[in-house]
Amino acid sequence: MMKIGLFCAAGMSTSMLVEKMKAVAAERGIEAEIAAYPESEMETYVDNLDVALLGPQVKYLLSKGKQICEPKGVPIDVINTIDYGMMNGAKVFDHAMKLANK
Numbered sequence: 001m002m003k004i005g006l007f008c009a010a011g012m013s014t015s016m017l018v019e020k021m022k023a024v025a026a027e028r029g030i031e032a033e034i035a036a037y038p039e040s041e042m043e044t045y046v047d048n049l050d051v052a053l054l055g056p057q058v059k060y061l062l063s064k065g066k067q068i069c070e071p072k073g074v075p076i077d078v079i080n081t082i083d084y085g086m087m088n089g090a091k092v093f094d095h096a097m098k099l100a101n102k
Contacts, residue, residue: 002032003048004096006079007039007065008055017079020089021096032093042068051096052076056084075099 004021006014014036025032037045039058042065046052052069054061059078069076077099083091 002030002097002100002102003050004032004034004093005042005045005049005052006034006036006055007042007052007058007061008036009058010038013057014055017084017087017089017092020087021093022089024089024093030097034093039065046072046074049074051100053092053096053099054078056081 002025006018008014018034018036021034022032025034035045039054039061042052046069049069052065052074054065054076056079062076062078065076077095079092080095082088083095
């Protein structure tokens with residue numbers, strides 16, 4: 001099962017994107033657990049993730065995220081601003097899968 005965490009300022013603005021990503025995974029027959037969290041709780045959730053993605057509004061936290069995620073072998077990146085704004089679940093899901101080498 002693929003586990004993807006989306007992190008944003010409060011964990012709420014990514015909720016709609018999470019639902020769209022879950023739909024894409026289901027359509028493709030891929031077991032995926034996808035959830036949104038506040039960026040302040042990244043350390044709490046990173047141990048249970050295969051990939052971490054940051055919302056564009058907190059992209060300035062990428063270096064901090066790398067310090068948390070990389071030692072645990074969890075790839076992290078920022079969600080493309082256009083894909084985020086368009087709520088393009090397919091493109092964001094594909095990006096997560098690419099990061100996880102799936």
